[in-house]
Amino acid sequence: MSEAFGDSNSMTKSPDACAYCGISGPDSLVKCNTCKRWFCNGKTSGAGSHIITHTVLSKHQSLSLHPDSELGDTMLECYNCGNRNIFVLGFVSAKTDSVVVILCRLPCAQSKNVEWNTANWQSLIEDRALLPWVAKPPSEEEKLEAKPITSLQITKLETKWKQDKDATLEELEEAETEEELEPILMRYSDAFQYQRSFAPLVQYEANYDKQLKQSQSLERLTVTWSLGTNDLHLATFALQSYDTLGTKLAVGDQMILRYSGSELAEPWEQSGFIVRIPSATRETFTLELIDSKNKSVPTHLHTGFTAELVWKGTSYARMQDALKRLAVNKKSVSEHIYYALMGIDAPSVEFKVKKKKSYSIPNFAKLNASQENAIHNVLSKPLSLIQGPPGTGKTVTSATIVYQLTKLHKGQILVCAPSNIAVDHLASKLEQLGLRVLRLIAKSREDVESSVQHLSLTEQMRKHASKDLKRLLALKEKNGELSASQHKQMASLLYKEEALLMDKCQVICCTCVGAGDRRLAKRKFRTVLIDESTQASEPECLIPIVKGANQVILVGDHQQLGPVILSRKAGDAGLRQSLFERLIYLGHMPIRLEVQYRMHPCLSEFSSNVFYDGSLQNGVTAESRSRPDSTFPWPIREMPMMFWAVFGREELSASGTSYLNRTEAMNCEKIITRLLKEGVDPGKIGVITPYAGQATFVVQYMEMNGSIADKSRYSEVEVASVDSFQGREKDYIILSCVRANDSQLIGFLSDPRRLNVALTRARFGMAILGNPKTLSKNLMWNRLLMHFREKGCLVEGSLENLKLCNIPLNRGGQATNGEFGLAPSTATGRSQSYDTNSLFSYGTGSNLSQQNMHFQDTANSLWPKLGGRNEQQSVASSTAASSRRSSFISVENDEIRNLARQFRGQIRF
Template identity: 30%
Template structure:
């Protein structure tokens, strides 16, 4: 025990020093404005009001110096230690420090100890609030360890010896063998009932292991009710306020007397009435306590206005504060003694909190929820107050946050729950195995990776999907439990931020925004969707794109979403780089938390090439690829064109761009247009087969990766077959690939049929040589002049086709790329056009290609090639059509916005020349954005409607009268 305490004290000191050092560096390195952008400072505040609070503390409320203005975005929350700095002080010296007690949109409230009660802030001065290292928590943890040294002399040494392995846990009979245990909650499953019974039987120690969605909180509520039924006083603690509030909310509906420790401003509105302050305000003692507080406030106000600083005034204040403390201590002691259950955070359960008004032997049972998220030292604050403890949590979820890497490696990150399970194993633990949250497929990966495959999805959730929700459409998005949107090979790299900054990926942020919009347009409520990312910068990027349009949508970090759940969860993994660096995504437990937040739909946006460098992340990508659906980011290109990708937080800092020598060696068609912020410029067809990461991964060295269609075309070129028809199910993009490769291999390629029956027919020319003998347009041959002097028409036409496809566009950035190579337009001339009769060319036009002389000037050949391209650019791009184009129809700006080619009037429609699929996709997007073209009905007041109806009836009567046949006289 002494060794443990000594080691923990040393590790805490490391953690404390690291926290102070980081805080000091930030204060010195950045200006007030930069600190405010980082959320570590709130500038230009004035004191709004001050009064006396619990234990005689001074409560000060600060607001913006511009009256009525909201506070800027910041990272302050309840319990943070804050320093007060005079804004005019260039040295930024902290004049006093306090604790944040509440935060509102327009103000922030701090609590100061009585030693700081003389803080004189109502003189109109402007202040800055800066976040400081939390010294209070450190002092409490240190005192707890010192108290643990003396634990051998107190009555709870049995529990201490069991937790440190010097003795084994024991059981006690809870009921007569013939009398079954009666549960308050009759809907508990078998594993939950077993965990409750086990917790009651154990004399000193029990552990309830609750994987995600298994009803751990429900089980704990039943345990607390059963303990209270047997007359035990119960202390319930957790490291987070959210977990404590959830338990208070559940227990408040029972007949138990529940008291929640902590400031009322930190609590959920529905449970504030159970707070100690609220109960104290309803007690008989509050009248006298309130009078004393008012008298203190009046003396403080008089002191600030008067120049008299006599000792008599200070003496009077001291006497009033002493009386206030005595009366509050007695009143609080009575309230806590009468309570059946007291709930608080672990740090509030320290000896300098409200529990100091109770005896050390008051509680019989201490329950610690989310034990795996707390430092072991913090758990001992509660454990030293009871002879029996029940630990609940999941050590496969997020661990406690530790700043110092040295302290973490030294053992500070090892939690009490982990150490207990390692020491005692199954003898002290019961696991909940039925989960009530996730679809079977969402659950299974986590179950296999972390819980030995023991989790079972309840029948009520095992097959539920978004489409089962009321008002939600049944479509390709709402019928999927698992979706992987793969950005590999799509140039959606992460932002190049400094190493000490958070990471972001604007391309993924745009994809997330598009997918969320599609879910909402399908009828899913924004409040049922959560967007989660491990990085705070990515959270900000996504909020900029979505929060203003959908206020009910939650966008949070993984750490801020533990314990929560949503019907649909969209995850952005951010990391996309050539080195395969995944950062703290390598923390397996963080990924487990993120995946298990979803109930009906989980969408993961990531770069599979980067994720696959890490075995654990690769297992997730592989699982979704097998059990769910994989879509390339290119399938969202049409939506991304309409999505703004330039929104950035004002505080973002990027590294200076460095030129890479390797980039200069790439072919022009392989060069990236920009980073992920320019992904909206991708012109790839939206409809593409979801083939997964294996063909989207960008190959090393720019090597081409064959698709199945490329392999099929090459196989036909090598075979003895003279003709082959390809299936009509090919997409427009696949047809492009086949046309390009067939042209390169010197094959005849013709599109036949109409509509859904349109397909490609490949033919060989008479006496065609093997493809290995055909000239190529490779980089090396271009550089050496090979192939240009070859008289084979196949090589000439292949080069011609590539040049034509390259030069029709004004910018290479607008061309789609696959595996680093530029895809050609969907419609271009085939070699069959050579056999058609040509019109006589004018003198100004280029002469037909003849057999070139081996010693021809290379520069003249290039000029001739350019001239041919210019001629072809003024010709209709549809195959076997030689119609000349007018200026308004040619090239970019022509009739087709998808392939950027010019066509004659006959072939101008996208459906005619092969871009029909892209046109239909664009039309669907426009239809969804216009809400189906409907117009919201106008609401007319009843009296106005009656007037209109009366006028209409009158007009109809007149028209009917005029149609009556007049009688002849």
């Protein structure tokens, strides 16, 4: 232990020392105003500086400089509005040469002021560290004396501080032993070995998810009250740290809202379910309070509330139950499905099915040859994989398969998908075919609006319930409670009515986790179809399969996004790999749908060649995907696509855990405005960006700076993540790549599947905005850039004067997992990880340019002094702002001014 951390007595202990490494030089130290700890501006390899890493992990965002530093005891805040979030603060030069002013990115840096030049606003954070004139990097001598610490140790320490503010790393390392996770296998001798392989991964993921949710402290909430249509109270509030949460909140998640202030005689709390979550145009959550109709709710209060996330392990418990069921119950699946899951070679089995001339259904979409072939093969086999590339009619094919199966067999069919949206979409298609469909929804989501709400078991119960049951339901609705005997009677009637309704249907639709619902506990399903199966983990897919499946159809595309696994460790051990992918590795070849009906032919070419072996055919013509009256300046008129080279800089977003690129956001607005002026419906335009920070900034920028008079039209343009757009389409897509740095770090843009999804959402046209210098170091992105260059569509300049971009593209680049597509997993089950949360995952360091190194080395004793404001230096007239001396930096030395000009070549003092 002593060797790992160095001799702690070798350094002079000081209360003003970096809480991570012990460095105590005042010029390098910055204080977190929330927890009162000091951190230096030095870096741990592969991560940001210690002060920035702390602000990211702790969500503390207010900082002050050391009293003995060159800039003195300075609170970093916006001069104009007082915002103290370090991630939105930057500086501009005033018209007076000797002054720079600290302003927040939005709205102050966007507002026009004759006294300062906001066009040259620059963030106080560069390469995940404070600018060196704000806080110096530690000297080489200080680094030698510092206590070694790794990024993993920092993360553990920050987690422990949330429970014990006095915890030390030494104590933490002594108390913890790293849990080893064995990678999954590709083949198993029996279901017990299968269970022993997956169960620890599911448990680890569950523990990780629980820890993330329980560690969140949601304080100082401002609540707006309203009443829902069911007379239950709705609490609406914003979470400043929403996009920093390690685990994402979803509709149906439970929270506890509390108030413990002096305005009430005693503390108040009430549980509720989330019914609305933030989007690019809405920053608030809405919580529906449970049984609040007849309870006292402090609606006269609006501030001082706190919220706690309630963790429920239902999904993980159902996965574990499915693993156990497969191991101990021989009737959980048929013999041939069992052998397939284990990877055991067995004689092939085929069902006797008479081939039809056509499987197309009257008054429904006519099937193409690849769809007809897929359907026939599926009907005759116990296990089938259907690969549906973008726009190839995967849902139509799945619905037709279910329809044909209902004609072949009398038993009910279980149709599942990992997400409620995918289940609703398929249920709607099945209803259109005239099938009797029942949608099973989790109790916590029953009041959430849905396009197929009328198919839900709850709605069917309300419609067909007996008189006695309706009377009891009305009584409970009116009084909120029932007597013990009434409750027992209602439960009995509910059970009988539910069973009758489920007996009458042909198809039951639910999520994969929903298949473990108690209402399906005693039901067996001969046939199980799982749509979007590549987005579910294998234990998740197992939940519906172990309900007696004799025939399993997995539909998906392993070249698009895979399962969302929160724990990188569990994901790397194999939990991130879908059952669909493992079966491909075992030799089960998927049946690929080959005709795409979505994209202009020029838009489908790259994905077809790179991800689908050039097999995709176009079911639409260029003419049917063109607007003849359009004057949009595509570089090649016949090819509505372009890669617009943008050379802005990436910046950390307001949360510190995401990125944004202001130049790309401005150009997004220009493209959207041009399309809107041409008459394109704003609802048919989508902006895809991998970073939540960019999505938020794009929306804010359009609202503030959009050149169309009716700015409400901008709010109809959907701005969202790649994940949000999977399975969906827009007429026009703008992809903002965001990443632009000297180290060529592109984070999870490296995921080829994420790129494939982004490139295949547009029907009529697509524009990609990105920095080719940064992106071209990656082999896959380099090939995409070469593709656009070969087509004459790699351009730069202004939108009205685009010209070919001649930036050099190296043909080497850094290879990605599976090169361009997603290769089958290796025998160890390990796969490439793309972390979307951690700043530690984006490379092996942040190398400063030689110019910045020169700036740091030369300016050790020449840091700008913070000066008070006088009449000659005044750059604002606001009385409220006049006391904020931290907003000014007075530069008196010509040498400093010259050095500062070198800093990125953008800032003028």
